[in-house]
Amino acid sequence: MQLSRGNAVFIPVFALGAALLHIHVKFQRNDWVVSRPPPKHKVSLTTMMTTQNITAKTNEKNMTNSTEVGKRSSQSDDEHIYLGSSGNISKPINRNKLISNVICKPHLNVAFMKVHKCGSTTVSNVIYRFGYEHKLIVALPPTRDRPIIGSFGTIKDSDYKHPPGGKRWNIFAHHAMYNRTRFYQLMAPDTRYVTILREPLRRLESAFKYFHLQRRFPGLEKQTRHGTPPVVTYLSRPGYWDPRYRQPKRISDKEHFCFRNCMARDLGLKEKDYDNRTAVQEFVQGIEKEFTTVMILEYLSESLVLLKRRMCWTFHDILYTYGRSSRKQRYKRKAHVTSTMKNRFYNRNYADVMLYTRFKESLQRQIKEGGTDFRQEVMHFKRVNKDVGRYCHAKKKKRPEKIVVSKSKWSDAFSVDRPFCGRYGKSRKYWHPRLQSAYH
Template sequence: MTTAKMVGAACLGACVTLVLFLSVDWKNAVSVERWIDQQSPHSSEHEPRIAENSKTKTKPVARTPAKEEVSSGHCSARTNFVFIKVHKAGSSTTTPIVARYALRQNLTVMFPLGRGTLSWPNIPRVNDYVHTPDEKYSVLFHHTVYNKEWMESKFPANTAYLAILREPFSHLKSSFNFYRLDRILPFKDRENPLKEFLRNPAKYHTSGVVQGVLVDNTKNGQAFDMGYPVEKDRDMQYGREYIEQLDRDFTLILILEYLDLSLVMLKRLMCWETRDMLYIKRNSKTYPYKSYQPTEAERAAHRQWSPVEYAMYNHFNQTLWRKINEQGPDFFEELEFFRQVNKQVNDFCSHNKPQTGKDLPTKHIPESPWSDAFDITPNFCTLLGMDYGSIDSLIRTKQGRPILEKPCEQQKVKLKPNLYFVLDGRPGFQTLEDVMKYNPKKSKKPLNHEQSYILGRLTKSFQKCKKKQKGMKDHFHEVAGNFKVKVIQDEMLNFLKEDS
């Protein structure tokens, strides 16, 4: 087959797929089974295909201006944004990108008290975040549940809402491993507990009340972070309407399986720069069933178990590709450029670390149709290598905003340790005070080894916190910043001044 025919076939396939997607009759999808059947069984394999590496020039697709559309070289950077950090969806890689942008532009971030999540899994309350004198905020990038009404009351009207989603079965595998469900739940097959789970998902107690909210890491977990209520998991009419509303609310939802494409699209829609999008892949861990590919029956069982998550992922996967179609032929040229630059920068940074008293080498990235020229130094590499928590500390230091935390008794207990208790039918812990009041001798059954270990760790956390806060009388306590950041703090702050 000639190159021209191959390209033609690819384009024809893309058009047919897109037409089929747009012609789905959502109004008639009144049952769970019919609604799920309308979704492609392997979402990430059935997007409207465009030959990414094709060098063939094609006629630009006619574009209809949208509210978030920008034109290269004729746009203003969007500096108000909320990034919904969806659990186990690649956010450890993507969150440092948006956090680094907030740092470079000196934007006002809404910080949680302490570290980590902002009230997840609840809607933020007045004493859950660090207030600014004028109560104005530009950016949010910590774990939190999307809530349209609350966020619109705290952020400007022109705020861009962003998020990232992951193919649902891949997300299930990652969640099983991270939350150690393969150890908490009574599986016989420890090498591949997914096969056992998918034979009868309802058999296993995978949901529990955490922080007063019903949470289930195996069922519509990503949809939950996007604000979807657990009790509506079988209400298909509500599900359709909710996804359509998200489509109206969000500027872009990135897709992990197409991360580079998503980042190039993000750059265009936000009018950011190429160097803002550079990243290092993080938290890519190996476990026995990571590469397992489910049978058709197993995938169907998971789609039946987690229908909203599949529908949401499929919808925004298609939406991403539709946006790409609207960009014209140079999108994939920029994609190739971005991949090359990101690889060059990663290679440079892996061999060049800041050295006191020595001249620093520089990697020059020349001007391109999509980017001004810029230089990469080892100091930038240090910044590129920071996780979002370290960047969080650096932003607070740069802006003179102290890290505040609640009194020890009020500090929340995270989801992961809670799962060892709630999935065993025991009550969870909302705060460290609950941990200290807990008397295992009053339990109907004794704690197992892992529960005893978790309880001991939480008790030590409380004792360590009390020692740190001893003598402090304020309602909220200022605590020391991240040690890793403090070591390089002055050097990084000077670099940021020179780089701005």
Template sequence: MLIPKMMIYRRKVSQVMIAVLIVCIVIYVLLPVYLLKKMNNFEMYKLTEERSFYHLYPLLKNNTSISMMSCKEKTNFVFIKCMKCATETLGTVFRRFGYVRNLTFVTPVGKKLYLGWPFQMTKSDYRPSKRPFNIIMEHSIYNKTVMEALMPADTLYITIIREPYSHFKSVFTYFNLKNIAKVSSNDPFTEYLHHIGKYEQIYQRHEASSTRYCIPDNFSMTKNLLSHCIGMSLGFPAGTQNITSDADAVERYIQQIDKDFSLVMIVEYFHESLILFKRIMCWTFKDIIYWNANVANYVKKFDPHSDENVKIYQKWSSVDYKLYDHFNKTLWKRIHAQTPDFFSEVQYFTTVQENVVKFCLKPDLKKLVFNKTVWHEQFEFSTEGCKMLKQKLLEAIQKRHDEQDHNSVPPTRKPGDRYVPLC
């Protein structure tokens, strides 16, 4: 039986369509690889008084980025700043962003550094403003009710956390727990963890308050500190609810944070987190370039990291491990949902960041110029930009706030208020 000509025609059309589909899939998969290879071969050209970077993207150089749709820069956000999680490094980024745009920050009163931390923020902890607030980013405890009342309806909530054992070591070193808790050992991490009840009591008692910078009595800097910062009820201050041993309640709170926050960044994947943040906020590369701040050097001094120490700490700070495990997974789910050029963008940003740092450490030219790529318009970095990069800016922001609001005064605390931040 002869096959009708129409059926033969349809079969050929189907075969062509399948071939086209296969080609499209191959391009979709291989394009990021192509871009990555080009990324590793960009050329640098010295001009008379500037250095310019020309990146070789013959197909995409002048087109819209395949990773970014047109979107409006977001300026209203809350950043929950937990101790020793690269938060001061990010803090300099966020202050710079808001300062150059004359945005309004929720700033601590007087010369204080914290917005109530480690207690809940109250109206007595921040400068009032006649303008709507745009940014909360100094040390505070997340409180949805309080912060939603202060901030615009379109505010995004962001934070960053860290692998708990690494976080413990950084906190232990930066806050001088070894000397304050009187740990006499060449291996203070191991000694502290093996007698943690004893040393926690010494560190938290009132007699040690004169040497504990900004830390109130009876507050643990080693137990579930990350979870405390994002507002989980863990029994501090004394008399408040403690859900530490209630696994279901802990899980419910973590799920709620997952809903409330637009992004929980991870220190161990800092650049991946930054690029994800940039995409969510519709910021630029220049906005997120950073200068490392308050970086400890404990690794070179002592770093046993024994399996036994980690197991002890996992039991001691179990809620923080649950928190970290959850948001480490969600971060990677978010990353895998990004456009195919995500990792190429991360690698490119790393190159930009390294070159800016080198330039700022030893500026042999007046400025550094980054020509337009698929991820950003042309921008430049000058020696003045380097100065701004290194400034913490909190005092400058507070001074500007006072000038604009004519030294408006927050409400005074009630006599006998026990929850007064020390810094």
């Protein structure tokens, strides 16, 4: 078929117009992606992986051996050592970098709800340090010796130190029973809520050890055989011992001492609803909606890496170490708990069991969805955290001025020095006077 002269001219012009239209639409789509606001609450693990993992996949193998301690630097006069290697990381393309910068902006407003005997003090120290290093307003009680802000979910104006100019808190990491309405009044509007849970039976053992709960049950110590942990005596007949519990006199002790559905209680479940399964299910669903991240103590490193991804933090922000109290709470005598004891305890602690099971399964599912990259990031973080801990716990005379953790595909490079080690793993009382600077 022959084309006329007019048609011959029309076709190239039409093709050029279509190409220009395609380019215009492409740029519009890119502009929409770049200008898209960050998510307010829950962010899928897949999304965070896409925005953060912007380096070439061909370099994954280079990161598996990335914590070589003791390599001296020849580029600086300061005495320090390097942790990790650069791994020949390829540079990200500009579009991904721009998208990452817009979507993955560090989130600064966090409310960490401590749950008794779930490793919450270890995590709260991480949160305190984050607030200190970013000069944020951290919730503080009137005096440094108060471990709780408020009482049984009620926070009065006299229960906390007021920020200047009517400002709201950026960070909360104290003990306080969760009261959604009150916290929404006190925290910044875009606050993300975080907490941590622990296997209920292990949590009870820790509470018995730390709070000496056997003293609150008259007759329990006498019925405990020599060489047997008191918690075993309690678990043999929890239905018998629960009504015999003797409340402490101090209000703060009443909130600290707990033996039944304690995790659910700290997160706001009323005692009258302990045996109401419908109310418990609604309560757990509420936590799912309102909390961005629920960590699990048995998966602490994985939980912290997930928190890092959702908050767009760095490895430096989630470094952790166990405090002295955590190391002292292990039983010297192993508690022999039978399956019958466990079932009895679980039946009387339905709310805690459901809460823990739901979020443990959720975390395991997210780890699986994260795939190889997430597992490699956790392994890398564990090595970095271990090396930083070894450096900070070494004798001062043998410790160099600082160490440098090299850049990886998951986090920027950073250094750790002696002043950092002075803050590393400190208790709540240490942070109180230092965090007050944001109040002036």
